[in-house]
Amino acid sequence: MPDVTEPATEAAPASDPRADDGDTTRRSSRVGRWWWVVGLVIVALVVVVFAPLASSDPDGLERVAEDNGFIAQAQNVVGGLLGDYAIPGIGDPTVSTVLSGLLGVAILLGVVFLLGRVLARRKA
Amino acid sequence: MSLLSVASAPVAGGVAPAMHAPDRFLTVPIALLFWVISAAVIGLAVRRTNRELDEKMVPLMGVMAAFIFAAQMFNFQVVGGTSGHLLGGVLAAVLLGPWAATLVMASVIAVQALVFSDGGLVVMGANIFNMGIIGTLGGYAIYRFVAGVLGGEERARIPAAGIAGWISVVLGSISLALMLAASGTSPLEVVLPSMVTVHAFIGVGEALITAAALAFIAATRPDLLDLRPDRAAAAATRAAQGAAGSAAPSAA
Numbered sequence: 379m380p381d382v383t384e385p386a387t388e389a390a391p392a393s394d395p396r397a398d399d400g401d402t403t404r405r406s407s408r409v410g411r412w413w414w415v416v417g418l419v420i421v422a423l424v425v426v427v428f429a430p431l432a433s434s435d436p437d438g439l440e441r442v443a444e445d446n447g448f449i450a451q452a453q454n455v456v457g458g459l460l461g462d463y464a465i466p467g468i469g470d471p472t473v474s475t476v477l478s479g480l481l482g483v484a485i486l487l488g489v490v491f492l493l494g495r496v497l498a499r500r501k502a
Numbered sequence: 503m504s505l506l507s508v509a510s511a512p513v514a515g516g517v518a519p520a521m522h523a524p525d526r527f528l529t530v531p532i533a534l535l536f537w538v539i540s541a542a543v544i545g546l547a548v549r550r551t552n553r554e555l556d557e558k559m560v561p562l563m564g565v566m567a568a569f570i571f572a573a574q575m576f577n578f579q580v581v582g583g584t585s586g587h588l589l590g591g592v593l594a595a596v597l598l599g600p601w602a603a604t605l606v607m608a609s610v611i612a613v614q615a616l617v618f619s620d621g622g623l624v625v626m627g628a629n630i631f632n633m634g635i636i637g638t639l640g641g642y643a644i645y646r647f648v649a650g651v652l653g654g655e656e657r658a659r660i661p662a663a664g665i666a667g668w669i670s671v672v673l674g675s676i677s678l679a680l681m682l683a684a685s686g687t688s689p690l691e692v693v694l695p696s697m698v699t700v701h702a703f704i705g706v707g708e709a710l711i712t713a714a715a716l717a718f719i720a721a722t723r724p725d726l727l728d729l730r731p732d733r734a735a736a737a738a739t740r741a742a743q744g745a746a747g748s749a750a751p752s753a754a
Binding site: 485 | 556618624675701
């Protein structure tokens with residue numbers, strides 16, 4: 379976390395909201411343009427540090443379903459590839475969770491980035 | 503954990519997070535109805551995003567999708583042996599605008615269901631509606647309203663987003679409770695109060711994480727708060743007016 383905030387505060391004074399297009403502004407710090415790397419580091423930290431610490435207590439909907447007797451209906455018609463955020467063949471649940479989390483992060487980053495690129499470029 | 507325990511599709515008692523309904527919680531007609539509604543909203547979101555999206559916002563869309571997916575894996579503890587996690591629709595909408603945020607949330611929920619069996623495929627439309635659209639379109643409208651009441655977005659961004667985040671979680675839980683009741687899964691007088699009570703607590707977590715994320719961005723990279731299409735347009739106008747003397751930014 380410290381190396382996340384430090385360069386960013388350095389960038390802050392220069393970041394006139396309109397001036398971030400970068401190249402022409404004299405203090406366009408390199409950190410400024412690499413913010414998304416910092417963002418992905420934070421995302422990776424969430425997966426590596428927080429996801430394994432997730433509470434295994436029933437969540438809101440599961441709690442209500444248990445209390446009101448319909449949890450037995452908690453079934454999906456088709457199972458996903460990596461149900462319960464576990465990778466088959468990896469015994470250690472933490473490693474399995476973290477790897478599947480990183481995989482999900484990579485998939486979403488790619489899918490949404492490509493979707494955004496297409497929508498931003500091909501103006502109908 | 504036995505190997506291949508994942509091969510079993512049922513997720514009962516597993517770690518399926520907070521508001522992701524499994525398929526058999528809803529009847530097929532209800533599930534189809536919300537597939538139609540969500541598909542229509544997504545179609546609208548594609549058109550609107552296509553019209554207004556600037557390429558500069560695309561990396562933020564990707565990072566937000568990744569962050570929301572990651573954050574949704576972290577179930578935090580609330581009262582009474584119950585857990586919950588971030589939904590993120592309001593956070594995404596404050597940064598990206600309601601339409602691009604809708605696409606981000608739909609993508610997250612689709613990947614969770616398709617790849618991780620988290621939320622059913624038949625009920626995916628309902629899950630996108632409850633956890634995505636209510637937060638991105640509804641939550642964003644609430645955010646703008648609350649920010650206006652509190653003295654404008656610049657001054658009240660963080661409290662307004664927190665309040666809208668809390669309300670969006672409670673609204674999502676009400677919506678799901680209505681779907682469950684309409685499906686005959688549980689009587690409304692039972693499922694509505696219990697869903698709302700639990701999610702009133704989970705919503706506090708939503709509010710805190712939403713507020714903290716925006717406070718962090720505001721403190722470190724406030725320019726990212728101006729990528730949202732309406733704010734980018736306003737900033738471009740200001741720049742055009744104020745750029746008479748100095749070197750004009752090359753913003754198109």
